[in-house]
Amino acid sequence: MAQVQKVAVLVQDGAEPFGLGAMCEVWAEPYHPEDDNPVFDFVVATPRPGRVAGASGFDLHVEHGLDAAADADLVIVTPKRAYLDPSPEVVEVVRAAHERGAMVFAHCTAAFVLGEAGLLDGRRCTTHWRHVDTLREQFPQAQVDENVLYVQDGTIVTGAGAAAGLDAALHVLREEFGSRVAAAAARRIVIPPHRSGGQAQFIARPVPDCDVETLGPLLTWIVEHLDEDLSVEVLARRSLMSPRTFARRFREETGTTPHSWVTAQRVQAAEEMLERTDQPVEWIATRAGFGNAATLRHHFTRARGVSPQQYRRTFTCTADDAPDATVDGVAS
Known part of the structure; x- marks a missing residue:
């Protein structure tokens, strides 16, 4: 699929x-010179243009019908209150988008729209943890995983509820435009630049006991000492x-293991160095904490689906774009 240029977001009543x-x-952001961000042909569409009932005490006014999504490279379906009753017209638009090769992304319970379109059969997918059992019951051929923030299977992306939609959207942005662009978007939104899709949705203790110190300072230290x-x-x-005790506490606060979390941070650091520098892979492997190029290639390919060299060819920025600052605390 060609790089995303037009994005259509589909909304329904509720x-x-x-x-x-x-x-x-x-x-939908305009151009920011300091970020040099891509700007998309962005449209919000609905089955019947005009007033669209909202779910939280106010309604929307949407000017465009679903035909505006007919040539979109990325079609996003947002959730609605009555998620078990999706619009048949939206279901058909989603099915058609997939058939013509567009990427389709369902946020939260919008995964049920993809199920109605037949796009979840035989695919890994997710939705909000409260609704995973219902998704399994409705679409028994879907491979529903409740233990992830988002899943990409081919050109189909599904995300868990609420804030995980941002994680999934940044994942798509990263896949299309690279780590630098996704990190700039995350900074603008003021959220962490990368939460792995494999992170658990439900964290056992999201707020630590008042008499116990959070691991937040340690996580910051780790990112600054990846090597x-x-x-x-x-x-x-x-x-x-x-x-x-540490391993248990770490999973309670982050939803994943120390090894998985550290590896994800090292992959992200390597990703950014591949984009921003022309240093050899062996040098990047050492600075990112992998020790050698073979280990970096193993973890990078497993996490990103391409080798470090392939990633660099796709997303390398010019020398003028490369900053002099450190990359996630690892000096360049």
Whole structure:
């Protein structure tokens, strides 16, 4: 599929405002010279243009009908209150978009629209953790995973509820335009630049007990020292905990294991260095904490689906674009 240029967001009666707003934050921004961000041909469309009932005490006015999505490179379906009763017209537009090769992204319970269109059969997908059982019951051929923030299977992307829609949208932006563009968008929105799709939706203790110190400062330290030994034993000692207690606390606060979290940060650092520098892969592997090029290639290819060299060829910026600052705390 060609790089995304036109983005169509589909809304239905009962539209959830956060879902629409989150997509506007990522895809509807004007040009910012300081970010050099891509600007998209962005349109909001609905089955019957005009007043669209909202879900939160106010309605929307949408000027465009669904025909405005007919040539979109990316079709996004936002959630609505009565998610088990999707618009047949929206279902058909989504099916047609997939058949012509467009990318289709469903945020939260909009995954049910994709199910009605037959696009989830045999595919990995997700939705808000409260509704995963219903999604399985409605579409038994779908491979529903409740333990992820978002999933991409081919040209189909599904995201979990609420804020995970931003994570999924930034994932699509990263896949299309590279880490630098996605990170700039995240900074503008003031959210973390990358939460792995494999991170758990439901974190056992999102707010630490008041008498226990959060791991937030440690996470910041890790990102600034990716080229050091970051084993569980080392991190546990730094946190004044036993390895077992530390590993449990880490999963409770982040929804993933220390190894998975650190590896994701190292892949992201490597990603940015591949874009911003012309240093050899072996050098990047050392600075990102992988130790050698073979280990970097293994983890990078597993996480991104392409080798570091392929990624660099796709997303390298010019020397004039490369900043002099450090990359996630790793000096260049």
